[in-house]
Amino acid sequence: MKAGYLFDKKVKKSLKIGKAAARLFNKKGYLETNMDHIAAAAKMSKGGVYHYFSSKDEILHFVLTNYMDLILGELEEELFKIEDDSSKIQFIISRHIDLYTNNLAEAKTLLHEAHCLPGKYYNSISSKQREYYRIVANVLSEFLGGEAKTDKAQVTSLTFLLFGMCNWIYSWYDPKGAISPENLSKMIWTVFLKGVCRGS
Amino acid sequence: MKAGYLFDKKVKKSLKIGKAAARLFNKKGYLETNMDHIAAAAKMSKGGVYHYFSSKDEILHFVLTNYMDLILGELEEELFKIEDDSSKIQFIISRHIDLYTNNLAEAKTLLHEAHCLPGKYYNSISSKQREYYRIVANVLSEFLGGEAKTDKAQVTSLTFLLFGMCNWIYSWYDPKGAISPENLSKMIWTVFLKGVCRGS
Numbered sequence: 001m002k003a004g005y006l007f008d009k010k011v012k013k014s015l016k017i018g019k020a021a022a023r024l025f026n027k028k029g030y031l032e033t034n035m036d037h038i039a040a041a042a043k044m045s046k047g048g049v050y051h052y053f054s055s056k057d058e059i060l061h062f063v064l065t066n067y068m069d070l071i072l073g074e075l076e077e078e079l080f081k082i083e084d085d086s087s088k089i090q091f092i093i094s095r096h097i098d099l100y101t102n103n104l105a106e107a108k109t110l111l112h113e114a115h116c117l118p119g120k121y122y123n124s125i126s127s128k129q130r131e132y133y134r135i136v137a138n139v140l141s142e143f144l145g146g147e148a149k150t151d152k153a154q155v156t157s158l159t160f161l162l163f164g165m166c167n168w169i170y171s172w173y174d175p176k177g178a179i180s181p182e183n184l185s186k187m188i189w190t191v192f193l194k195g196v197c198r199g200s
Numbered sequence: 201m202k203a204g205y206l207f208d209k210k211v212k213k214s215l216k217i218g219k220a221a222a223r224l225f226n227k228k229g230y231l232e233t234n235m236d237h238i239a240a241a242a243k244m245s246k247g248g249v250y251h252y253f254s255s256k257d258e259i260l261h262f263v264l265t266n267y268m269d270l271i272l273g274e275l276e277e278e279l280f281k282i283e284d285d286s287s288k289i290q291f292i293i294s295r296h297i298d299l300y301t302n303n304l305a306e307a308k309t310l311l312h313e314a315h316c317l318p319g320k321y322y323n324s325i326s327s328k329q330r331e332y333y334r335i336v337a338n339v340l341s342e343f344l345g346g347e348a349k350t351d352k353a354q355v356t357s358l359t360f361l362l363f364g365m366c367n368w369i370y371s372w373y374d375p376k377g378a379i380s381p382e383n384l385s386k387m388i389w390t391v392f393l394k395g396v397c398r399g400s
Contacts, residue, residue, distance in 0.1 A: 168364025178353035
């Protein structure tokens with residue numbers, strides 16, 4: 001019982017530090033943020049932060065691992081339950097936008113600061129990103145008629161064009177603005193599956 | 201005659217410094233690049249570089265101003281010559297991808313480092329970006345049926361979804377790979393105007 005309590009406390013504190021750090025990385029940039037800033041933002045002593053993480057790199061790695069695990073978590077199982085391929089694409093887009101808008105600081109940190117990670121940390125994040133790419137590209141390939149009928153370079157390009165629409169929102173989209181995350185998702189999947197519709 | 205020669209020399213040298221600097225900003229990051237690095241890359245003395253630019257900020261501003269002027273240069277005049285709205289959209293996409301692939305270092309510097317510019321410099325680049333956005337959004341609004349028939353927030357979103365597909369290519373696209381810039385442009389305008397096509 002006590003071990004469980006200590007474990008929960010450790011997870012909670014680590015997540016609290018991670019959340020504060022992600023906000024700072026996003027606002028100031030990773031290179032300009034130091035452990036003093038992170039401790040102040042997490043309302044802890046610097047020694048307290050070092051109790052949970054041995055370095056700033058480790059915090060960035062923790063933040064990005066958690067975000068990528070959210071993105072990958074049960075994605076394939078959920079897709080398996082959906083029958084038709086265009087519904088799978090809609091599901092992927094809605095889920096991507098939903099995770100992004102609910103984890104803004106972490107999502108933006110992934111896009112802007114992942115390259116600051118040293119080799120071994122970077123590789124672990126990068127392999128999770130490749131796994132996400134693989135899952136989405138497979139769905140698209142099936143949608144387009146299966147592996148035998150589709151050109152690999154074309155599927156790669158289309159997958160990244162879709163990621164482009166979904167990820168570029170960091171530069172312009174305000175989840176509290178005129179377009180709700182649900183409407184944005186709908187707009188993206190409509191463009192992707194049918195193109196822009198006149199008079200719609 | 202002599203004044204013209206000196207002017208040409210100044211422009212050529214400035215462009216040479218700008219090109220070398222853009223490559224470094226892109227490779228090392230703006231914050232990690234200093235005037236010594238730029239001078240070495242441009243094969244000039246540091247004093248030589250200071251003859252043309254008083255600071256690193258001024259070089260970044262010069263690089264981004266030139267790139268935005270390329271993007272904006274005669275765009276409206278060219279669009280005016282094209283009759284139908286979907287051809288205008290195709291033209292914008294092809295031109296965007298063409299300028300990007302022919303000016304990779306400058307284009308990536310714009311996407312990644314513009315935020316490093318101090319206020320007055322940043323504002324001048326940002327106002328050129330808004331001008332580009334305005335021109336593209338107007339074409340899209342016309343395509344969708346004119347201002348009276350379209351929702352402003354929808355046009356804004358669609359414009360940025362298009363920019364998303366075009367700009368995100370920095371993260372994956374190799375102009376020397378399997379998909380030529382012409383084919384990439386065609387793929388983007390097909391998705392944007394008609395959606396992904398099964399069996400195409």
